């Protein structure tokens with residue numbers, strides 16, 4: 739059996755493994771080896787819609803996503819090329835049964851500094867006039883997502 743000589747072994751070549759490896763290399767953490775059983779980005783990473791947003795369900799994820807957004811914003815400076823990030827905004831629609839939870843979630847995200855608006859169906863209609871909003875009680879709109 740072949741022996742691997744490395745200081746740190748990262749398992750998995752998705753966005754998490756490659757990001758960890760990149761951060762370790764940037765910190766000169768020694769010899770870093772990344773192993774991947776398939777190919778790079780053959781797991782969930784390759785299927786991702788590549789949506790970048792800060793709005794999440796719990797505080798921990800909101801903070802991680804906010805850090806990631808800062809990272810993407812600094813990308814061209816750090817990496818030397820343009821990521822071509824496109825701001826599109828992101829809107830989530832909720833019916834009456836989920837409205838209370840969505841309102842509380844919007845408040846939590848705003849308390850964490852996320853730019854997210856809680857909109858009435860009328861205001862939502864202004865953003866997506868072709869949508870059928872018959873069952874929609876409120877929506878959460880994050881204009882800076884992309």
Ligand SMILES: Cc1cc2nc3c(=O)[nH]c(=O)nc-3n(C[C@H](O)[C@H](O)[C@H](O)COP(=O)(O)OP(=O)(O)OC[C@H]3O[C@@H](n4cnc5c(N)ncnc54)[C@H](O)[C@@H]3O)c2cc1C
Pocket residue numbers: 749750751752753754755773774775776777778779780781782783784785786787788789790
């Ligand atoms: C359809 C879909 C759409 C999504 N859209 C978005 C989006 O728009 N925005 C967003 O932020 N997130 C999105 N996500 C979520 C996001 O893609 C995942 O959270 C993220 O890619 C997870 O990355 P990961 O590196 O943890 O996992 P993975 O990308 O799954 O990477 C894990 C890697 O580890 C390898 N591996 C596993 N076990 C071993 C082993 N024993 N030895 C060697 N290699 C191993 C696997 O082959 C795989 O390549 C989406 C997910 C899906 C499925």
